[in-house]
Amino acid sequence: MHDDATLRQIEAADPTANTWLSANAGSGKTRVLTNRVARLLLTGVSPQNILCLTYTKAAASEMQNRLFGTLGDWAMKPEGALRKELEKLGETDTGDLSRARRLFAAAIETPGGLKIQTIHSFCAAILRRFPLEAGVSPQFQEIDERSAKLLQADVLDAMALGPERAALEGLARFYTEADFTALTAEIVRRRGGFAGAVAEAEIWGWFDLAPGFGEAEVPEIAFEGSERALIQRAGPILAGQSPTMQTLAATLANLNFDAPGRADLDALFEAFLYKGTAGAMAAAKTKSVPTKKAAEALGATLGPFHDFMERVARAREAELALDAARKTLALHRFARPFVAEYETRKQ
Structure with missing residues (x-):
């Protein structure tokens, strides 16, 4: 049984x-x-x-x-x-x-x-059995994991001392030395995707960014020109509310409306947006900012105030997209010569 x-x-x-x-x-x-x-x-x-x-x-x-x-x-x-x-x-x-x-x-x-x-x-x-049909040498040997890692390290060393140094340094801005081992192994596994050159404008398009979009254009998404008048109306009202709203009023009063820059964006991101994974912020706190009592006090100004918050959220999204696009561009500029050198040395 x-x-x-x-x-x-x-x-x-x-x-x-x-x-x-x-x-x-x-x-x-x-x-x-x-x-x-x-x-x-x-x-x-x-x-x-x-x-x-x-x-x-x-x-x-x-x-x-x-x-x-x-x-x-x-x-x-x-x-x-x-x-x-x-x-x-x-x-x-x-x-x-x-x-x-x-x-x-x-x-x-x-x-x-x-x-x-x-x-x-x-x-x-x-x-x-079929080397001619496969386009390989009859005497080829399979590369093991240890040999592959050593070969990848040799290619990195060669790039650091050669004309592709700039491509290596460009990618190193976004990754630590420890990350490079895993990164180069992944590039080798996906090397078919790095065979051809990719233009910057094409990569920007992958992230819904206009060609040439850069850091200077990010504040323009949040600031359209009406913010000074908006804060002049909303600031005194917020300053008369809870301590949290008073702090918000002080933050808004310190904004540089003539030439908004990095510090202004950071202050607005902190005040208006939820914090996401790994510090990413994109969703506006329109349900909690301003407080219910302050929102009632703002009256007709609440709508334009929330519109400003949403523009700040879009600015943050564009900033995150720009960062991802730059990483992707650096990756492609590095991966193409890396893969070419890897394949040459592997033969």
Whole structure:
């Protein structure tokens, strides 16, 4: 008798069925796959005609060890014990045990060994069989993770001492030295996206920014020219309200309406906007600023006041978009020569 879990594993190991197996770690997936291969061999499938692919070398090694262990055990088991073992697998025809005993030798003698390998090594084997069609050298070697990191570091060193130094320094403004290891690895993985040059105007368009938009244009989004008169009306009203509104009134009174700059924007961002993730601020506090009592006191001035707050929010959004666009531009200016040098050194 088998419990439900065992029966499901036997069904999954049935080589006559197409099976998609999903289970948690440690639940017996490797055993099921090993049993499936063993049952394929029992049906007469030649070992060289079976292909098993895994994600990692460790998984491939474990599966191969388990399979050889199972087949070797069958070769040595007494007849009664072997018959019970095969019945546990789900094999109903256990009359001829000699085939099961010969499987270990057949697997050992298979030319090239059992094909239990990683997806990576399988693809490399195909490329070696068809180097001309794939456009690779027949003597190529797969680069391992450690070698790839060393190669990426060598390329960075070469860029730091060569004509692409400016591209490296441009990206370094946005990333720490520790970030570069992960960043360059990701660039290599996505290197197809950096094959062609991308113009600044195109990148600005990705972020809904006009060509040439810069820091000087950010205040123009918030300040349209009517703010001085607005604050002259609203300021005295806010100054007569709660301490919080009095602080807001003082902040607004200190704004430079003639030539608003960085300090003015920062003061408005702090006063008018909610703080988001990682300090990003874009949503206006129109539901809480001004307070209910102050809003009633503002009367008809409340609408223009909230409009001003919304313009400040749009200015912050544009500033965040500009920062993202500059990072993206720096990334593309760096990645293109980095990938080219990486590919050259990798050959």
